[in-house]
Amino acid sequence: MDAIKYNARRFAEVLGLSTQELAQAESRGTLALAREPLPPGVKPTYTAQDLDTARKQLNLMPARRPMRKQLFLNFKGGTGKTSVSTSYAFRLAEMGHRVLVIDLDSQGHASKCLGVEGEEAAHTLFDAIIKKVPIEKVIVPTGMPGLDLVPSNLSMSTIDLSLMPLAAREFRLRNCLKDVETRYDFVVLDAPPSFGLLNLNALMAANDLFVPVLADFLSFHGLKLLFETVQSLEEDLEHVLDHIFIVINAYNATYKIAKEAREALEKHYPDFLVKQVIRQCTKFAQASSEGTPIFAYDAESKGAEDIQAVLDEVRAKIGEAPKLKLATAPGAKEQA
Ligand SMILES: Nc1ncnc2c1ncn2[C@@H]1O[C@H](COP(=O)(O)OP(=O)(O)OP(=O)(O)O)[C@@H](O)[C@H]1O
Numbered sequence: 001m002d003a004i005k006y007n008a009r010r011f012a013e014v015l016g017l018s019t020q021e022l023a024q025a026e027s028r029g030t031l032a033l034a035r036e037p038l039p040p041g042v043k044p045t046y047t048a049q050d051l052d053t054a055r056k057q058l059n060l061m062p063a064r065r066p067m068r069k070q071l072f073l074n075f076k077g078g079t080g081k082t083s084v085s086t087s088y089a090f091r092l093a094e095m096g097h098r099v100l101v102i103d104l105d106s107q108g109h110a111s112k113c114l115g116v117e118g119e120e121a122a123h124t125l126f127d128a129i130i131k132k133v134p135i136e137k138v139i140v141p142t143g144m145p146g147l148d149l150v151p152s153n154l155s156m157s158t159i160d161l162s163l164m165p166l167a168a169r170e171f172r173l174r175n176c177l178k179d180v181e182t183r184y185d186f187v188v189l190d191a192p193p194s195f196g197l198l199n200l201n202a203l204m205a206a207n208d209l210f211v212p213v214l215a216d217f218l219s220f221h222g223l224k225l226l227f228e229t230v231q232s233l234e235e236d237l238e239h240v241l242d243h244i245f246i247v248i249n250a251y252n253a254t255y256k257i258a259k260e261a262r263e264a265l266e267k268h269y270p271d272f273l274v275k276q277v278i279r280q281c282t283k284f285a286q287a288s289s290e291g292t293p294i295f296a297y298d299a300e301s302k303g304a305e306d307i308q309a310v311l312d313e314v315r316a317k318i319g320e321a322p323k324l325k326l327a328t329a330p331g332a333k334e335q336a
């Protein structure tokens with residue numbers, strides 16, 4: 001990830017301060033960032049490292065919480081799993097949380113979106129869950145303090161086959177994450193659009209499932225299959241997810257079909273559908289081509305604004321967390 005630069009207004013905003021409060025903290029010396037004196041008239045810029053330092057000096061670190069594993073999965077391709085998960089994870093780190101992104105897709109797109117070339121990575125999750133290399137050795141830093149990555153590359157493409165003969169093959173990922181339980185507040189997993197043992201491992205490791213969907217009727221078929229899979233996990237492997245969040249992505253309200261699909265999702269999945277939609281936004285493609293999440297590329301874009309609102313809605317729910325049995329969820333039954 002290229003060095004991230006914040007102007008004073010955005011830097012203050014990310015810290016939850018007014019620009020005046022930030023200026024006061026700097027002039028009083030409660031915030032002392034290492035930097036060369038600025039020539040007159042030059043406005044200060046701040047780095048991601050400054051953000052981390054400022055949080056520590058100003059005592060603005062969020063409370064530590066038990067590690068929460070959040071999986072972004074849809075068996076259908078191209079619904080925004082990678083764009084949304086990497087931006088969401090970046091934003092959590094920007095807010096001061098300790099976050100690990102796990103790229104589960106041999107395409108290595110999540111790695112690329114965070115500025116890491118997966119092909120050059122010495123290790124991937126394959127080494128951790130098949131060869132039992134300690135996961136600490138597989139994790140690499142990104143340019144954002146607090147945001148780490150388990151990268152991926154083509155070596156991951158045979159992982160389902162390699163998992164097949166192994167003992168406890170559904171629990172490998174869950175078990176290896178236990179080694180970093182105290183190191184992260186959030187683990188964000190970006191899944192490939194496929195159905196196999198790796199994604200089963202990811203589901204078995206997850207507390208929450210995020211399902212990015214497009215507002216079209218093909219998405220419905222995919223959702224039904226996903227809900228059936230989750231239901232069979234509950235029944236056969238006794239793993240109950242805390243929350244399922246269906247997130248409508250790339251929404252364009254001027255398309256009649258998109259509005260109709262949204263209404264249908266509201267009707268069939270009222271307990272799982274996130275109210276906030278993520279609007280269509282060309283900045284996602286531009287940001288990923290530069291290997292940077294949308295918040296670093298354009299924090300004022302529609303995409304960044306909507307992901308922030310999704311995050312706020314999710315955060316409000318995460319605290320409650322009564323386990324929800326799919327078998328008793330009306331939305332899931334109606335469509336089945
Ligand atoms: N809200 C959005 N508005 C416009 N374009 C978007 C939006 N979200 C994602 N995209 C674009 O859609 C394409 C697919 O997105 P992305 O790669 O995130 O999907 P995915 O579900 O991870 O795909 P795959 O199934 O291949 O892993 C990308 O070109 C991305 O830039």
Ligand SMILES: [Mg+2]
Binds near residue numbers: 081192
């Ligand atoms: Mg993807």
